[in-house]
Amino acid sequence: MADARDEIDALIGQFARLPGLGPRSARRMVLHLLQRRDQALRPLVMALDRVAQTAQPCQRCGNIATAPICDICADPRRATGEICVVEDVADLWAMERGQAFTGRYHVLGGTLSALDAIGPDDLRIPQLLDRIASEGVREVILALGATVDGQTTAHYIAEALEDSGVTLSALAQGVPVGGELDFLDDGTIGAALRARRAF
Amino acid sequence: MEWRDDCILLATRPLGEGTALIEVFSGLHGRYAGALRGGASRKMAPLLQPGAQLDATWRARLDSQLGSFTVEPLRGRAGALLSDRLALLGLGAVCALARYALPERQPYPEFYRHTLALLDRLGEPGWLHDYALWELTLLEETGYGLDLSQCAVTGATHGLAYVSPRSGRAVTPEGAGDYAARLLPLPEGLRPGGTLDAEGLRAALALSGHFLTDWLARAQDKPLPEARARLLRAIG
Numbered sequence: 001m002a003d004a005r006d007e008i009d010a011l012i013g014q015f016a017r018l019p020g021l022g023p024r025s026a027r028r029m030v031l032h033l034l035q036r037r038d039q040a041l042r043p044l045v046m047a048l049d050r051v052a053q054t055a056q057p058c059q060r061c062g063n064i065a066t067a068p069i070c071d072i073c074a075d076p077r078r079a080t081g082e083i084c085v086v087e088d089v090a091d092l093w094a095m096e097r098g099q100a101f102t103g104r105y106h107v108l109g110g111t112l113s114a115l116d117a118i119g120p121d122d123l124r125i126p127q128l129l130d131r132i133a134s135e136g137v138r139e140v141i142l143a144l145g146a147t148v149d150g151q152t153t154a155h156y157i158a159e160a161l162e163d164s165g166v167t168l169s170a171l172a173q174g175v176p177v178g179g180e181l182d183f184l185d186d187g188t189i190g191a192a193l194r195a196r197r198a199f
Numbered sequence: 200m201e202w203r204d205d206c207i208l209l210a211t212r213p214l215g216e217g218t219a220l221i222e223v224f225s226g227l228h229g230r231y232a233g234a235l236r237g238g239a240s241r242k243m244a245p246l247l248q249p250g251a252q253l254d255a256t257w258r259a260r261l262d263s264q265l266g267s268f269t270v271e272p273l274r275g276r277a278g279a280l281l282s283d284r285l286a287l288l289g290l291g292a293v294c295a296l297a298r299y300a301l302p303e304r305q306p307y308p309e310f311y312r313h314t315l316a317l318l319d320r321l322g323e324p325g326w327l328h329d330y331a332l333w334e335l336t337l338l339e340e341t342g343y344g345l346d347l348s349q350c351a352v353t354g355a356t357h358g359l360a361y362v363s364p365r366s367g368r369a370v371t372p373e374g375a376g377d378y379a380a381r382l383l384p385l386p387e388g389l390r391p392g393g394t395l396d397a398e399g400l401r402a403a404l405a406l407s408g409h410f411l412t413d414w415l416a417r418a419q420d421k422p423l424p425e426a427r428a429r430l431l432r433a434i435g
Contacts, residue, residue, distance in 0.1 A: 147248060188245060
């Protein structure tokens with residue numbers, strides 16, 4: 001009995017380490033799973049096992065896929081000549097949720113950071129240059145965070161692509177949908193004002 | 200223990216899920232680190248970019264503890280610089296060098312004002328000249344100041360053209376004599392209110408870079424932050 005308790009405690013400990021969870025919510029989740037073995041626990045175990053077996057980075061773009069090439073890269077309809085450069089997979093998923101971009105992606109795997117000693121060699125920039133040459137890319141869209149590190153990286157990539165002949169663009173910065181000026185920080189208001197357009 | 204002061208945010212990194220570990224440069228208290236609850240939230244992210252000016256309160260039960268901050272943003276700087284590559288690299292270099300060179304919890308009120316003035320000038324015409332002077336001031340404030348007031352050999356106060364790489368003292372061409380090739384060039388416009396052309400700027404940064412590397416980095420026993428090298432590469 002003591003062994004079973006240890007194992008359940010170990011499971012709670014594993015859950016508690018996940019982002020957004022603490023020991024209390026981990027206990028509730030484990031209890032929920034134990035009370036619904038067939039409906040929740042076993043399907044979860046199988047799903048986790050399947051993902052553990054098959055999940056891998058896409059060899060082309062760096063997205064997480066279940067095959068060597070992800071669905072987006074494998075889809076010929078997405079060969080629009082546009083590559084959207086994002087920091088990590090979470091950003092790629094965010095762009096896909098928006099359903100506004102129909103081209104392909106390139107996941108850098110981070111941003112240049114003096115603090116964390118991340119230099120250009122630690123990012124997937126050489127792979128981006130290879131793709132531009134091999135995939136007939138016309139436009140590279142830099143969709144990196146509006147942070148010091150994100151934009152330092154964007155400028156670095158822009159410089160690296162200077163002689164590549166592709167069109168470079170970056171996401172606009174400014175007032176978000178539903179945003180009220182009173183609640184925006186001064187940097188965002190300034191960026192929005194500088195990026196104003198004819199109305 | 201508690202203090203409240205205006206600060207420049209130097210660095211921030213996540214600590215757990217919602218908390219951030221921030222490092223600030225305060226005018227009255229120097230470089231301080233502490234935890235900021237909620238600092239890793241999406242609401243705080245735009246306000247906690249390097250170079251931001253904060254009204255910060257630091258608290259700890261004991262002085263030796265890491266302590267925690269509460270902050271009120273006074274002024275963000277990064278937003279205005281995001282589209283200016285060189286200024287952005289300058290901001291990164293200033294924050295990284297201050298973090299690297301300044302000892303913790305030692306006040307530098309004059310240097311704080313100097314840093315604030317430089318951050319306000321980033322991106323404006325001639326800011327790189329101010330940056331070069333700021334690096335010399337950083338050396339001076341940390342105990343490695345150069346003596347550019349008079350020639351180490353002749354005592355002359357005008358026509359100073361070189362700096363000794365060993366002593367950090369200025370030398371005139373007459374004083375340098377046959378040793379001129381072994382000395383570091385001292386650009387003529389390297390003074391407050393002076394102007395530097397592209398070559399003079401490179402010489403000024405090479406001058407400060409020599410002493411930052413040879414004196415400061417050797418004393419710290421770690422290389423200068425990559426952010427400075429990135430700025431220099433961008434200047435060309």
